[in-house]
Amino acid sequence: MQSDQPIADRARRFAVAPMMDWTTRDQRAFARCLTRRALLYTEMVTTGAILHGSPRERFLGYHDSEHPLALQLGGSEPDELAECAAIAEAWGYDEVNLNVGCPSDRVQNNLIGACLMGQPELVARCVAAMQAAVSIPVTVKCRIGIDDQDEDRDLTHFVETVAAAGCRTFIVHARKAWLQGLSPKQNRDVPPLNHPRIHHLKQMFPQLHIGSNGGLKTLDECREQLAHVDSVMVGREAYQNPWLLAGVDHALFGEADEGRTRHDVMRAFRPYLEERLAAGVRLNHITRHVLGLYSGCRGGRAFRRHLSENAHRDGAGIEVVDDALALVEAPSSALAS
Known part of the structure; x- marks a missing residue:
């Protein structure tokens, strides 16, 4: 059984979201110059890229300064995900995260991303296989639902099912993903935010680590969320306005303000x-x-x-x-x- 000890909940308190083409190793090294405490994530890397791409350094390489650092995996085959999780641990990653939130057509066709919210039993098998292969945390990043799913009943069933397989940490994007009718870009803005649904999820599962993601733009907004959930994750604002990260260690981790420029x-x-x-x-x-x-x-x-x-x-x-x-x-x- 894997343990959450390598990354304490305190380290997860604030994370920079995984973003395709944005959270590269160069961006992460830059982010680490702004915040020592935030948990950083790679872009989503598919199991196929790791198992069949060459060289692996292209997909898994990072600078030592980036820790704590999580690798986000895209895939749905339990054995392949388990093998990739073991490779990630051998490379020194602190956490492996399964992408159950990406809405793009390309990944849907390969049974990757948000479409997996419709198959919680498969996600549970994936998580169980990954956990059996590693000692580092295995976490899940998902949406509050997809398409016509019920944001209450279906999200609860998803978390119950995957948690029963041993997952202790869920980072939830507070928007539905509409896999039919909206583009990936539209899925980042059009579906309404529903952070209270994530707050309710934490109330329902107090024993789990529940993180909130989606639409957060200020550290004050992050603090407001932290009154209801265990952690926050910020994506586009952290990338487009990187100076935001310079205040994270002081505002959210209680460290002294160094007055850096x-x-x-x-x-x-x-x-x-x-x-x-x-x-x-x-x-x-x-x-x-x-x-x-x-x-x-x-x-x-x-x-x-x-x-x-x-x-x-x-x-x-x-x-x-x-x-x-x-x-x-x-x-x-x-x-x-």
């Missing part, structure tokens, strides 16, 4: 930038994740524009970032210390 964050990120550039990674693949750092600051638009126009050029190096930072009105505008 955005430039301090970029200084902390510099060694990673240089390491990745030396490894042959193109600058724009890294800097696309920092474009929102100076939103609302004088010179923030110039910062974004300079990186957008120059980071993709052949041979672009750290000097492009230094030049962009010089355009921002902030203390100590040079990136180097």
